[in-house]
Amino acid sequence: xxxxxxxxxxxYQKKITPYLDGTLxxxxxxxxxxxxxxxxxxxTYIQKRREEINLIKGLIPTVTxxxxxxxxxxxxxxxxxxxxxxxxxxxLWQSVELKIEDWLNR
Amino acid sequence: MTRKEFYQYLGPLSxxxxxxxxxxxxxxxxxxxxxxxxxxxxxxxxxxTLLNRKADLKNKKNIQLLxxxxxxxVLRYMADIGCRRAHQLTNMxxxxxxxxxxxxxxxxxxxxxxxxxxxAQFAVEEIEEIMQLARYQVIEKIHNGRFLIVNxxxxxxxx
Numbered sequence: 001x002x003x004x005x006x007x008x009x010x011x012y013q014k015k016i017t018p019y020l021d022g023t024l025x026x027x028x029x030x031x032x033x034x035x036x037x038x039x040x041x042x043x044t045y046i047q048k049r050r051e052e053i054n055l056i057k058g059l060i061p062t063v064t065x066x067x068x069x070x071x072x073x074x075x076x077x078x079x080x081x082x083x084x085x086x087x088x089x090x091x092l093w094q095s096v097e098l099k100i101e102d103w104l105n106r
Numbered sequence: 107m108t109r110k111e112f113y114q115y116l117g118p119l120s121x122x123x124x125x126x127x128x129x130x131x132x133x134x135x136x137x138x139x140x141x142x143x144x145x146x147x148x149x150x151x152x153x154x155t156l157l158n159r160k161a162d163l164k165n166k167k168n169i170q171l172l173x174x175x176x177x178x179x180v181l182r183y184m185a186d187i188g189c190r191r192a193h194q195l196t197n198m199x200x201x202x203x204x205x206x207x208x209x210x211x212x213x214x215x216x217x218x219x220x221x222x223x224x225x226a227q228f229a230v231e232e233i234e235e236i237m238q239l240a241r242y243q244v245i246e247k248i249h250n251g252r253f254l255i256v257n258x259x260x261x262x263x264x265x
Binding site: 017022060062 | 146
């Protein structure tokens with residue numbers, strides 16, 4: 001990282017990451033894009049940062065569950081939904097309906 | 107919306123929620139428990155709103171939109187409960203995930219923010235909402251997290 005960066009690039013170099021992250025304001029974004037359009041050699045710096053971000057993505061774990069664990073977790077979630085979102089029965093018929101629904105989704 | 111309808115929105119999110127929970131607590135059982143606790147907290151707090159909401163299970167776009175809203179809401183509870191829990195479980199063994207040591211060495215909040223930003227591609231505004239942080243705090247966590255993770259990786263290469 002000891003390579004010399006042209007002085008005019010420095011303020012824009014600081015904006016590469018926010019630009020790629022989408023955190024630049026609309027004005028800054030337009031200014032940044034205008035600078036890149038007139039300085040095609042600046043694209044190298046953007047590409048480098050893009051690669052760094054891709055590297056970071058590879059360092060973030062994406063854990064998947066085994067089939068058995070997934071079914072177990074889905075059952076637990078279903079149970080929570082059916083218990084915690086149970087509406088109050090106002091009539092006898094409604095309470096029978098809820099009982100049937102509970103039984104069917106056990 | 108009935109319970110059955112609501113489950114059709116929430117059910118398919120279980121794997122995604124588990125992956126987020128694992129970023130906070132790198133243990134299979136703890137992660138499963140965190141998903142269940144976050145869903146329960148969400149259901150208890152939002153019960154009334156959910157029951158009064160109308161379901162539209164015919165329009166694919168609407169299903170996806172509501173599912174994303176539900177995902178964000180559950181993640182909000184997960185971030186809150188999970189970050190506190192992760193701080194209590196700092197000594198948890200991570201041997202199984204040694205290839206991700208740099209990531210797990212970060213603070214739980216930074217792990218969650220990086221996962222939201224780079225894996226789930228949430229916008230900064232959405233991360234603000236999920237993490238209940240100000241914009242500058244989210245940006246700071248993204249930048250610091252990224253710096254630390256790369257630094258940690260380079261240290262490993264030097265050794």
